[in-house]
Amino acid sequence: MSYYPYLINDKETLIKEAQICESYARNLTPLSEKQSLLKQENLFPMLESMSRIYFHLGEHDHSLQLMKEIVVELDSYDAKAWMQFGGLNEQMGNIEEAKKAYQKACSLGAPLGGISWYRLGRVFEKLQEIENAQFCYFRSLKFGPKGISPLKRIRELTKDQYIHDWSNKLLECLLLDD
Numbered sequence: 001m002s003y004y005p006y007l008i009n010d011k012e013t014l015i016k017e018a019q020i021c022e023s024y025a026r027n028l029t030p031l032s033e034k035q036s037l038l039k040q041e042n043l044f045p046m047l048e049s050m051s052r053i054y055f056h057l058g059e060h061d062h063s064l065q066l067m068k069e070i071v072v073e074l075d076s077y078d079a080k081a082w083m084q085f086g087g088l089n090e091q092m093g094n095i096e097e098a099k100k101a102y103q104k105a106c107s108l109g110a111p112l113g114g115i116s117w118y119r120l121g122r123v124f125e126k127l128q129e130i131e132n133a134q135f136c137y138f139r140s141l142k143f144g145p146k147g148i149s150p151l152k153r154i155r156e157l158t159k160d161q162y163i164h165d166w167s168n169k170l171l172e173c174l175l176l177d178d
Contacts, residue, residue, distance in 0.1 A: 080112060082105035083119065102119050118147070137150040151174070
């Protein structure tokens with residue numbers, strides 16, 4: 001499959017080629033445990049690509065279904081996949097589902113812990129749960145102490161003058177380092 005149809009906006013060819021690749025990936029018949037693992041390792045990126053293609057084509061429910069298949073059936077320990085699943089849910093307005101997905105990504109920790117906690121904080125802000133949002137932004141800083149975005153959110157949300165001044169001073173120092 002090439003991404004040329006995507007680049008020239010040939011949706012018909014894009015979906016046709018993508019469906020052929022998905023069919024090949026799904027219909028592999030492994031004859032050993034090693035081949036089963038290889039099938040799974042090939043199916044994961046194929047479904048991830050298909051999810052992006054379907055989202056691009058406006059078929060958001062199908063896109064979400066494929067990402068759910070990845071996190072539920074293929075690899076429930078992949079923080080990046082949980083974040084993508086959360087992102088799709090968030091874009092579609094499924095805020096509670098996005099929250100659950102980001103929480104799962106947070107529970108998996110590094111290497112994407114900082115981003116996971118930051119995105120969870122954004123979701124809590126959308127839910128008007130400001131204390132939870134602040135907690136998440138602080139957790140994000142644990143993974144990336146120089147995180148400008150979480151510091152800005154902390155500064156913006158806090159009612160505590162000490163925390164406001166602390167975050168403001170730290171931001172000034174970090175922005176001077178650039």
